Amino acid sequence: MSVRSIVPFGPQHPVLPEPIHLDLVLEDEKVVEAVPSIGFVHRGLEKLVEKKDYQQYVYVAERICGICSFMHGMGYCEAVEHVMNVEIPPRAKYLRTIWCEMSRIHSHLLWLGLLADAFGFESLFMQSWRLREKILDMFEVSTGGRVIFSVNMIGGQRRDMDAQMLSMFSKVLDDMERELREISKTFLNDYAVQSRLKDVGFLTKEQAHELGAVGPFMRASGIALDSRKLGYAAYPDIDFEPITSQVGDSYARCDVRIREIFQSFDIIRQAIAKIPEGEVAVPVKGMPSGEHFMRVEQPRGEAIYYVKGNGTKFLDRVRVRTPTFANLPGMLETLKGCQLADVPILILTIDPCISCTER
């Protein structure tokens, strides 16, 4: 007869850089249920919109998360621009696309490193993060910050990239692509890696739809949805297709993310080739009045920005539905039936960002 016990997991755990708590109900070593609780790093950023005016809030929005800081800032700006009917210049749209894809590469490389660390492959972790460092350097050269960029503003971008900088970036990216191809062989073909990832944590296509999963977590289960196709920034001019896998296990999620990095290299190259000359920002007049739901594809999946303005400089409401929040029910589903030893890796495969989730 199996013995039932409850094991608390987190909020402090070696695999988690951020705090989330799970109560794991075990039958012997098998997980039968997981109950999450959050709120350890809740900062009340949505409430803060009542104290900061709509232009200052850009800097608050950026600080929702340290990994997708650019996309949080941009998502908020795009939402307010929709409400105020501001059309940003084409060059600003391309700049946003380039920085977005750089963020995606940086985030996925970070995730690959954490994954390698979680199954104990220390040197693979260091190799992934060594590559990530180059992206951070590119960010510092182009924006002046390594984590928080502060280049978004309502009506465009605060910094431009000149031709010399862009050609230097495409050279760095070429080098990176070559090196990443080398490392990705280890991720995808190594025996030790496969034995930890393959056939673990299945999520079927139907479950992913039912549980409202987003991002690479959903695409690895075979749903070809990518919010970039909705056509914000310069994505309508760029040729790309959502990357999917039909398998739905942890290995498929790793595979999808690696292919997305290569896709991002391609998107940046297309954007650099097509970027038009001109202004990077337009002046914004008036106050936001009205509401809008803005959907942007972050590295972890679709994020939703809801902005409601009342005609004054303070917004009524900003709501951010972050991808990790949407992925939590899916994660709980994959945990059911797995072994206790696999729990850390399964939590990691949704690429959890707890600070995002709690805002």
Next chain:
Amino acid sequence: MSGIMKFTGTVLKNLIHKPVTENYPQAEREYPERTRGKVSIDISQCVFCTLCAKKCPTGAITVDRAAQTWTIDPFGCIQCRCCVDHCPRKCLSMEQHYTSPSEEKTVETYTKQTTEEKQEEKEHA
């Protein structure tokens, strides 16, 4: 068995390469031109228009027009460069070095010398 030895190439390359990290703090880091470190002011050019204080998202800057002082709380500053971009006299600038860590929060105050004070200084000299 094809799955093993995938990492050997990377490992061998690593052995012959020099380290990718810098020998910090012995070797000084070179910052790119746009690095946002800390805000500094050329107080003699300041006209105390208070635009920087109004635009600052964290309220780290206080300007006292009567006392002719400009104060910044460097630990409240988030290095967004808003004040520098909005300054009409271009007397604010961004230094590349960060504020050095400290055990307690301090504020930096700059006082503009009046013309009489300047003259006094000249006479002393």
Next chain:
Amino acid sequence: MNDGEILVIDTEALVTEVLKLKHQNYRLVQICATKTGEGYELTYSFGKDYEFVCLRLNIKEGDEVSSISDIYKPAFLYENEIHDLFDIQIKMISQDYHGNLYRMKTKTPYK
């Protein structure tokens, strides 16, 4: 419903309307509460492929709303969040945390 539409409905009609969407194979995207003058506005967003539709309820302080967590499983997180941060009473949540989803020191709901 058309893409991007926000349909305002009565509190009693919520479950019926949500079931209709469920049968059309929509998935739950998010639930959001907004404070308006003396009450709250609840917006339920659903998606199908790239389509995006919303249902909206206008409720007063102290009103009770039915949970949709038996229809859409992930709704339990959003509903617990709304209960914790806005103090809106939602009845019959499939997994009710009774105010303990957000474990924090600060007293919630924010008023």
